[in-house]
Amino acid sequence: MRPSSFMRLTAHAGGRRLPGSLVLLIGLVFASPARADDSFAALFDAGATLRVDFLRTGGHDSESVGLDALIREGPWAGPRTGLVKYGDTGEHRVVMELAGPNDAEAEADANAEAEVVFALGFSSLFAEWQSTPEARGGMRRAFHETVRVPFPRRPVTLRLESRDGQGDFKTKAVIPVDPAGRHIRPPKLTWGSIPSIEVQVVAPSDQALDVLIVGDGYTEADLPKYRRDVARFARALLESAPMRERRDLINVRALEVTSNDRGPTEPRKGLWRFTALSTTFDTFGLARYLTTVDNLAMRDIAGTAPYDTVLIMVNTSRYGGAGVYNLYGIFPSDNEFDEYVLLHEFGHGFAGLGDEYFSSEVTYEGFYTEGVEPWEPNLTALLDPDDVKWGDLIADDTPCPTPPDPERYGGDTVGCFEGAGYQAEGLFRPALDCKMFGKGQTAFCPVCARAIGQLIDHHAGR
Numbered sequence: 001m002r003p004s005s006f007m008r009l010t011a012h013a014g015g016r017r018l019p020g021s022l023v024l025l026i027g028l029v030f031a032s033p034a035r036a037d038d039s040f041a042a043l044f045d046a047g048a049t050l051r052v053d054f055l056r057t058g059g060h061d062s063e064s065v066g067l068d069a070l071i072r073e074g075p076w077a078g079p080r081t082g083l084v085k086y087g088d089t090g091e092h093r094v095v096m097e098l099a100g101p102n103d104a105e106a107e108a109d110a111n112a113e114a115e116v117v118f119a120l121g122f123s124s125l126f127a128e129w130q131s132t133p134e135a136r137g138g139m140r141r142a143f144h145e146t147v148r149v150p151f152p153r154r155p156v157t158l159r160l161e162s163r164d165g166q167g168d169f170k171t172k173a174v175i176p177v178d179p180a181g182r183h184i185r186p187p188k189l190t191w192g193s194i195p196s197i198e199v200q201v202v203a204p205s206d207q208a209l210d211v212l213i214v215g216d217g218y219t220e221a222d223l224p225k226y227r228r229d230v231a232r233f234a235r236a237l238l239e240s241a242p243m244r245e246r247r248d249l250i251n252v253r254a255l256e257v258t259s260n261d262r263g264p265t266e267p268r269k270g271l272w273r274f275t276a277l278s279t280t281f282d283t284f285g286l287a288r289y290l291t292t293v294d295n296l297a298m299r300d301i302a303g304t305a306p307y308d309t310v311l312i313m314v315n316t317s318r319y320g321g322a323g324v325y326n327l328y329g330i331f332p333s334d335n336e337f338d339e340y341v342l343l344h345e346f347g348h349g350f351a352g353l354g355d356e357y358f359s360s361e362v363t364y365e366g367f368y369t370e371g372v373e374p375w376e377p378n379l380t381a382l383l384d385p386d387d388v389k390w391g392d393l394i395a396d397d398t399p400c401p402t403p404p405d406p407e408r409y410g411g412d413t414v415g416c417f418e419g420a421g422y423q424a425e426g427l428f429r430p431a432l433d434c435k436m437f438g439k440g441q442t443a444f445c446p447v448c449a450r451a452i453g454q455l456i457d458h459h460a461g462r
């Protein structure tokens with residue numbers, strides 16, 4: 001999603017509702033922490049990560065997923081417990097099941113259901129593109145995407161799912177994986193082959209969140225500037241709540257990737273730059289929407305180092321950015337709002353937070369479906385004011401919906417403020433202001449801060 005601005009267009013398909021199906025997944029495998037470590041080692045090879053590349057193609061209301069490649073990447077940097085905990089987040093999700101029992105076992109237990117051992121949500125540029133005028137006009141496009149999962153020791157089945165208009169996950173592809181098979185190839189760029197800066201490495205990857213900064217539009221001559229920029233933005237990230245209180249749980253590394261050209265592509269100015277990650281403004285016709293669709297290059301480069309979340313730092317002074325859950329956060333290096341964009345896009349890319357801003361200028365519809373609860377932890381359709389997802393943070397004397405009165409309900413007051421997710425009506429945000437709402441100095445609101453904090457703790461195995 002884009003950083004907030006005066007121009008607030010939306011692009012998206014379908015709404016979401018908490019799916020019932022995942023209730024079945026929770027707690028299937030890892031009953032206790034003690035058993036969890038054993039379970040992980042029994043099921044997965046922590047020395048590798050399975051990268052699944054695929055193409056997602058389609059139009060406004062159609063979608064198809066096809067496998068591109070299975071790749072054995074470097075050590076697994078993600079959590080080793082709670083492996084299905086974030087399985088009902090995102091626009092899409094990957095679900096890993098142990099492959100079916102053999103004939104004898106099947107006969108003995110004919111009703112056995114496949115055991116889900118991993119599930120994780122993510123979002124995509126495709127899902128945003130689906131309700132652009134281009135898609136609504138009948139265009140079809142293809143996007144390269146990746147999910148990364150722990151490397152299984154036994155044959156498994158991967159299911160790639162997407163939410164339908166009601167927010168329920170539907171299977172789009174079923175991919176059998178035999179870890180001993182010859183169809184899994186090594187990565188193009190080997191582990192550690194790109195020089196990296198260890199800004200701070202405080203713990204092994206399974207006990208920390210691994211943040212990876214990748215620069216784009218920095219030439220060889222720009223490397224000294226790159227290093228200064230890395231230091232500044234790492235500091236901005238680590239010194240903001242709720243990261244500040246958890247800075248001893250966060251590893252930050254930066255890859256020294258150089259580009260032929262300086263700065264990103266700016267199509268409206270006729271500036272086409274050849275850079276390592278092909279970042280560009282004007283994505284989907286939105287001037288400030290700074291993204292890359294070169295997933296292959298981004299994943300090849302990032303895969304040379306441990307990472308849970310990627311931040312792409314673009315060498316430009318122009319305002320723009322993007323954040324897509326479990327894909328990346330992108331921010332500019334030299335804009336007056338650059339540190340705000342970094343944190344805002346980190347909120348999207350790492351924690352799946354929704355945009356809390358809205359505007360009467362918005363003319364697009366359909367980003368969130370009426371009557372369907374958004375999956376994002378900081379947005380609600382308030383279908384039941386007595387049962388708000390962040391209700392435990394709302395004081396007894398704060399009404400819901402909450403009047404937009406900064407005198408009585410400003411600051412850190414948590415309530416249900418109407419106007420969020422690009423809509424002035426029908427969607428509610430937790431606080432009057434937040435890093436996901438305004439462009440100012442405001443911190444993350446208590447609900448967003450809690451969501452980020454819990455996810456950092458999850459990555460740190462806490």
Ligand SMILES: [Zn+2]
Nearest residue numbers: 434436445448
């Ligand atoms: Zn918030």
